[in-house]
Structures are given as structure tokens and as C-alpha cells.
Amino acid sequence: MILTDKNCDRSLIIQSVAKVEAACFSDPWTPRALDDLLCASGSVFVCSADNDGNITGYVCGQIAADECELYRIAVSDKYRGKGYAKELMEYFIEECRRNNVRGIFLEVRSSNVPARTLYEKYGFQNIATRKNYYRNPTEDAIIYKYEA
Ligand SMILES: CC(C)(COP(=O)(O)OP(=O)(O)OC[C@H]1O[C@@H](n2cnc3c(N)ncnc32)[C@H](O)[C@@H]1OP(=O)(O)O)[C@@H](O)C(=O)NCCC(=O)NCCS
Numbered sequence: 558m559i560l561t562d563k564n565c566d567r568s569l570i571i572q573s574v575a576k577v578e579a580a581c582f583s584d585p586w587t588p589r590a591l592d593d594l595l596c597a598s599g600s601v602f603v604c605s606a607d608n609d610g611n612i613t614g615y616v617c618g619q620i621a622a623d624e625c626e627l628y629r630i631a632v633s634d635k636y637r638g639k640g641y642a643k644e645l646m647e648y649f650i651e652e653c654r655r656n657n658v659r660g661i662f663l664e665v666r667s668s669n670v671p672a673r674t675l676y677e678k679y680g681f682q683n684i685a686t687r688k689n690y691y692r693n694p695t696e697d698a699i700i701y702k703y704e705a
Pocket residue numbers: 581628629630631632633636637638639640641642643644665669670671672674675678
């Protein structure tokens with residue numbers, strides 16, 4: 558099930574996603590930063606949920622003209638391997654198409670095999686490497702592009 562701020566309370570989305578962020582990333586976004594993005598122009602911000610309505614993960618990005626940057630996709634540890642990221646990615650790509658996006662860009666840590674496998678499964682192409690781009694720990698970023 559996909560939840561957005563159209564069919565789910567905004568503060569519940571922010572609280573739940575902040576918990577996913579804190580559990581998944583060394584540089585988690587604050588509730589304030591998440592709220593700003595949710596309200597920003599061109600924002601694509603959706604959550605996945607289980608049958609009981611518990612938020613399991615989320616994806617967010619921002620459209621500008623005919624391009625979109627996918628900022629984050631994450632699923633809580635206990636819900637991984639159940640297809641939630643696929644549901645989120647399919648919704649995200651479809652939403653980009655509905656908005657006439659032609660290219661979706663993202664960057665990811667080079668060692669992040671689950672995420673890179675997910676992106677490549679959906680046809681994202683590795684187009685560049687940024688050496689030592691990430692900190693904590695230091696690591697290359699791989700840039701991917703999807704032709705929508
Ligand atoms: C990447 C992530 C979102 C995948 O979520 P998920 O709900 O477990 O993924 P799904 O069950 O929908 O699997 C979708 C596809 O992702 C890939 N995948 C997921 N987990 C994987 C793993 N451990 N190893 C390799 N590929 C994996 C596979 O291609 C899988 O498709 P398949 O099941 O048909 O083989 C999740 O591991 C996560 O939240 N990681 C931490 C946050 C993160 O690093 N996000 C990316 C950077 S923003």
C-alpha cells in the first residue's frame with residue numbers, strides 16, 4: 558500500500574520516516590528537513606505501508622523541469638526483502654512519467670549492493686563516479702541515470 562500526504566496524516570508520515578532515516582543512515586535527515594522536502598515544489602514523497610497501515614519505508618525526490626533527483630529510498634530493517642522497495646520504486650518512476658520527467662538521477666555509496674542491485678534491476682545506468690564523495694566513512698559515489 559502506498560501512502561502520501563493526500564491519504565495519510567502528514568505528521569505521522571514525518572515521524573515514521575524520521576525513524577526509518579535514523580535507523581538506515583549515518584547522516585539522517587531531521588523531521589524539519591523531511592517536512593521542508595514534503596512541502597517543497599516538485600517534491601515526490603511517498604511511503605509504503607503494510608496491511609495494518611504501519612509505514613515500512615519511503616522514497617523521496619524532487620522534480621525540476623524534465624529532470625528528477627531521487628534523494629532517498631529506504632525500508633526499515635524488519636520489512637526488507639518483502640518487495641516494499643519495488644513498490645516504492647515503481648510508484649516513483651510512474652509519478653515521474655506522469656510529470657513528463659525524462660531523466661531520473663541519483664547517487665549511492667559504491668559498497669551499497671542492495672541499493673545498486675535495486676537501481677540496476679529497474680534500468681538505472683551507471684554514468685559516473687565521484688571519488689571519495691561520501692564521509693563517515695569516506696567512499697566513492699556512483700551516479701546513476703534512468704531514462705524515463
Ligand atoms: C535498498 C533497500 C531500500 C531495498 O529494500 P527492500 O524492501 O528490502 O527491497 P525489495 O524487497 O523490494 O527488493 C527489491 C530488489 O532490490 C534488490 N535487493 C534488495 N535487497 C538486496 C540485497 N540484500 N542484496 C542484493 N540485492 C537486493 C533486488 O534486486 C530485489 O529484487 P528481487 O527480490 O527481485 O531480487 C533496503 O535495503 C534499504 O533500506 N537499505 C538501507 C537504505 C539505503 O541504503 N538506501 C539507498 C540509498 S538512499
